[in-house]
Amino acid sequence: MKHVIFAFALLVFSGAHAGAERATSVTAMQPQIKLGIGARPAVMFVHVHNKGAATRLIGASSDAFARIELHTHEMNGGMMRMVEVTDFAVPANGKLHLKPGGHHLMMFGYRGDGEQAVTVTLTFANGEELAVAATPSARAKPNHDKAHDKMHKKMHHHGH
Numbered sequence: 001m002k003h004v005i006f007a008f009a010l011l012v013f014s015g016a017h018a019g020a021e022r023a024t025s026v027t028a029m030q031p032q033i034k035l036g037i038g039a040r041p042a043v044m045f046v047h048v049h050n051k052g053a054a055t056r057l058i059g060a061s062s063d064a065f066a067r068i069e070l071h072t073h074e075m076n077g078g079m080m081r082m083v084e085v086t087d088f089a090v091p092a093n094g095k096l097h098l099k100p101g102g103h104h105l106m107m108f109g110y111r112g113d114g115e116q117a118v119t120v121t122l123t124f125a126n127g128e129e130l131a132v133a134a135t136p137s138a139r140a141k142p143n144h145d146k147a148h149d150k151m152h153k154k155m156h157h158h159g160h
């Protein structure tokens with residue numbers, strides 16, 4: 001709790017100093033959008049880098065999708081399953097990684113043609129908005145994809 005209050009104090013303080021010119025503290029790297037097979041939703045991964053105070057990713061929207069949800073994975077009775085959440089924490093001077101097997105954006109109602117880049121706007125609790133462009137890629141066979149995601153998870157575990 002102490003940390004949260006401190007972060008708010010910082011925001012107010014820097015806001016008073018910055019005046020009209022508002023610095024953006026979040027940037028996006030390595031955006032990836034994978035389309036779902038048939039009517040299945042698409043998924044988006046991205047690395048968000050934050051040079052400012054702690055904040056939260058609170059939403060995402062795009063003209064190319066009817067609806068975007070924030071999802072994460074959780075263990076439930078030994079089974080990994082997806083759950084929708086309201087936000088993702090973005091640490092101060094840190095990173096938020098949306099990645100296979102972890103936090104991700106689930107995108108419903110794709111309206112594009114599968115070739116043109118789409119822009120997704122990420123909204124943060126500190127008022128910043130980040131437009132991220134990525135060219136969607138078609139999903140390979142689902143089995144391949146599952147194995148691929150598992151491999152990534154293993155790699156991440158080894159990294160810790």
Ligand SMILES: [Cu+2]
Nearest residue numbers: 071082104106
């Ligand atoms: Cu999901």
